[in-house]
Each structure stands twice: as C-alpha cells, then as structure tokens.
Amino acid sequence: MRLLLSTSAAHELGHEVLDRQELAHRYPQHRLPDGDTAVLDRLGAAIRPEASVQAAAARAEQLGARLHRYTPVREVVPAAGGGVRIVTGQGTDHVDAAVVTVGPWINTLLPDLPRTVDIRRVIYSWHLPTRHDWFAGGAPPFVRAAPHDCFGIPSPDGSSVKLGLSFKYHAPVPEPERLDRTVRPEELGTFRELIRDLNPDPIRLSAYMEGCTDSGNPLVGHLPGEDDIIVMAGFSGSGFKLAPAMGEIAADLALDGTTEHPVDFLAPAGVGVD
Template sequence: MATKKRVAVVGTGTVGSQAAWRLAARGADVVAYDRFAPGHDRSAAGGETRVFRNVQTDDGRYVPLVRHADVLWQQLQAETGRELRKLTGCLFMGPADDPEMRTVVDVIAEHGIDHEVIDNEALAKRFPQFRVDDGDLVVLDRRAGFIRPELTVQTAARRAEELGARIRRYTPVREVRPVAGGGVEIRTDTDTERFDAAVVTPGPWVGDLLPDLPWRVDVYRAISAWYVPNEDNRAGEERPGFIRRGGAIPFYGIPSPDGLSVKLGVSQAHHKPVDDPDRLDRTVAAEELETFTEIVRRHLPGLNPDPVRLSVFMEGYTDSTRPLVGPLPGCDDIILLAGFSGQGFKISPAMGDIAADLALEGRTSQPIGFISTDGRTAA
C-alpha cells in the first residue's frame, strides 16, 4: 500500500481551510497550523458576507475558476448540510463607457454568463433602493449572491478534521524551509516537523513568514460599514448584491443575511496601508466615513447615512492585483497562495483544490497560467 503523502497547511483562513479539506478528501495526511483558530476576525475572512459572482470586471480568465469553485461550493454544502452561500443575484453598475464596465460586457459575451441588462426605468421600479446616473449600464448576474465567510472557514476546517486532518490552533509558524533532497520543515515555537510538501496560505503575514519572497504583497486596511434602510423592506423585494465601477469612488455592497442591513465597502484605492499585521488599527475615524456617506447619499438614497456597525480587515495586493499561486522558486514542495486582493473568497474552494493538485501531483489541469508563480517576474 502506498504511503500517504504528508502535507502541512500554513494558515486556515479563506484558502487554507479549503486546501485542508481538499487534501484530506484526497487521502493526504494533513496537519494545518493557524496563529489563531479557523474563522477568526483578525485577518481577511470576516465581515459576515462576501460576494460570489460569475461576472468579472477586470479579467475574464477568472471565470473558469469561478465555475470550478461553484461545483465545490455545492459539494461542501452537500457534505456538511450547511448553507454557506445564497444566490440572490448581483448588480453591476457604472458608466457604459468605463473600461471595467466594457470588460463586464465582453466577459459575459465570451463565457455565456446568465445575465440581464436592466434599463434605468426598469431599475427604478424593480430596484428602487439604487440611484444611477444618466449613461450608466446596469447588468444583473443572475447566478451570483453572497457567501458567509466565517461559517465557511469553520465548516471547511471541520470537514477537513472529519476526514482526518489535524489542526494546530494558536500555533504560529515561524519558518517554512525546504529540506535537501526533498520535503519541507515547519518550525513553530515548540517544535520542528517534516512534511513531504507544504501549502502556505499566510494571508497578510506572508511578508513576515517569507521575507525573501521575490514578489511584493502589500497589505491594506479595509473598512466595512453596515447601514439600515430608512423604511422597512418591502415583502418580496429583491435584495441583490451590487458592485459599482467607474466614477470617483468604486464600491460594493451586500445585503445582510438577516435582511435588516446592507454592508458597504470601497475599492482598494481608498484603503490605508498596513505596516504590521499584528498591530492593525481597528478604530475607524470620523473622516474615514466621509467616503461612505457620499456613496449612500448619491447612490443609495434608501439607507440612513449613519452606519450602525463598523469593522476593519486586511487584504493583500500584488503589483498586478493578480494572486500568487504555485511553487516557490527553487522549491516545488512549497506551494504558495497569497495576494488575492479581493478575488479570494468566491474562488476559494477552487484554490484549495488547485493547492491539493500541486502538493500531491505537482501539476493541475485548472487554467492558472495567468496567476501562476511559474515564470512570474519578480517585483
């Protein structure tokens, strides 16, 4: 009988929890490490909801990965009996001549995405909670919706454990180093352990764990703000997620699962850099809310402009805004997944499956050439 391949997973957040699940499901001997515990709110995997969408505003090459993730979302829900994702649709809005809105149109045409174009008159009747400008294009991605991030991370991690994975909670990894002749050593504060391969998904701590990484992953502080409507929601009213591109302040929003509030977030250009992920400033100053207030008053007139809840998270961005997926240079046994820059949650099951491919087989059939570390120029 063949010996199980022993694989470490460093970080059990958005992607790491999925990697642990997919590796354990394929028979690997999995040990996962986290400086906190699955589902914590100290990194990027928080805020109650994340957008799931097929339509892309920047690069249509993500669509096949989203479709692979879609299948795995359904599988994880079926295996666990938990509703991790709800399909409510997602509206894309912005000037028709904006480059990102043109990309929306092109991606829909290229990939045959189920959608609906909504004119301004129809929007006012069907979705009165939104206000658009003359010349705006509005497109509904029908097979879109929201994901529950904290629940998803905990559910994927728990499923991995049910399949035999071991998770070492509150155990920061201090070093990941290749071993001469093959394999990887993982060093923590208490011991050093050897593995055949390691999947490294450290989120905003990537620079601390891999200081010699040839690519930059800059960490930014993202604010989420929740708002309640001025009036009770109408019975049967459609409440899709929404993404606005173009203009001075691109933003997105997701109705809360409880149906009472709406979460807003703004584009990376409005995020502050984070120098030390262990010292994230979680206090939101009054002046930081001015951008949100302008969004609400101009585009979301049905919301009270005073937020009822604020949260702060971290996101990692590469110079190209495309994530890093694949082996570290000179070490095929260390698989890195980092810098997902707002792209991570919707495709996280696919990324976990791809990580398992690379760790167990050394290759994947998924189309990751545009985000792969292989042949990628150093920053």
C-alpha cells in the same frame, strides 16, 4: 461595461442589462444617474463565510486532517534532506510539502518571495435603511463602478447593508501584527458620499487586511527554487470565492508537483517561470 458584457456573453453567463427606469422598478433601493446602466447577474449569490470555513474545517478533520487552532506559525523553510520545516507556537513539524496560504503575513513568512504582495487595511461599515422598502425585490448584493468603486451586501437577516470600498481607498499596512483596528470618524467620508436611503451613521465598523498585487492577480505556484513550498497569496480580496478551485490546484501542486489548471501566468516568479 463593454468588457463585462462581452465576458458574460463569451462564457454564456446568465445576465440582464437594465436601464435606469427598469432598475428603479425592480429594485427601488438603487437609483442610477441619467445615462448609467446596470447589469443583473442571474448566477450571483451570497455565502456565509464563517459557516463555510467551519464546515470545511470539520470535514477536513473527518477525512483525517489535524488542525492546530490558535497556533501562530513562526517560520516555513526548506528542511535539510528535503521537505519543509514548519515552526509554530507549539513546536516544529517536518512535512513533505507545505501550501502557504497565510494572507497578509505572506511577506513575513516568505521574505524571499520575488513578487511583492501589498498589504492594505480595509474598512467595512454596516448601515440601517431609512426607508421601509429598502429590501424590496430581494435586494441583491451590488457592485458600483461610479462615482466610487464600491460594493454592498444586504445582511441575511434583512436588517442592515454592509458597504466596502475598492483598493485605492485602502491604507498600507507596514506591520500586520500591528493593524490599527480603530476606525475614526474622518475615515467615513467616502462612505457617506455613497449612501442613499441608508442611515449615514453606521451600526458596526470593522478593519481587516488584504494582500494585493500590482496586477490584481494572485500568486499561485511553487516558491522559486523550492519544489516543496507552494505559494497562494495576494488574492486582492477575491480569494474566498475562488477557494474551491484554488484548493484543488494546491492539492495538485503539493501531491503531484503540477496541475492541469492553467496557472502559469500566476507563478510567484513571474509569467511562465516557476
């Protein structure tokens, strides 16, 4: 809590500290135990990821990009004479530089990556409220640190609440191509412990993958020894919200070989090494 408040103050981020009574008054769907405190982020928001991805893809095509839809990438390797050779299900391309942003498949495509990306299976569940005023006061997205590290996002249509858990609850994924997408009843125990004023029986369940690092920081920079291959991986579930800045960094590294953004501590080979 102290770290969160000092960070908010240092960067002049708009926030309020709400005690148990004030939080219950403004947002009756959240009831804290005695002694707990809430921090309201005035700059927080939610975004529709699917619409955002499609809008970005459409704009890229308008600017001249070629998108290879539904095309698996088999290999990304340095090409003889410079550049990068990319082998896909549709053939082979030779490019000047490649930005590898393949999420859970990073270890498969770049097996010589010196820093490990731990691939985990993530479960999300959606629940209906059991009280009519659950969405009162705007029902902002939330993150809880105790008793379980979790988050929740009310659906835009005001019908359900999406719940997710932190890294320690995610099972390892040995082979991304064989992700088990079936969620079993016994996997819902922790979700049930979190729920108040929500129906414990979910209306929807989904299993996904995330690539995580030991530090929680992503790997951003050139693949060691390869100036033409840029790695962006291991965002630990936070990559989407960082996409605009990371896209600018990727463009800098691919076009200029360097960036003014301070990303040395994220180097795939280790701090200060690229």
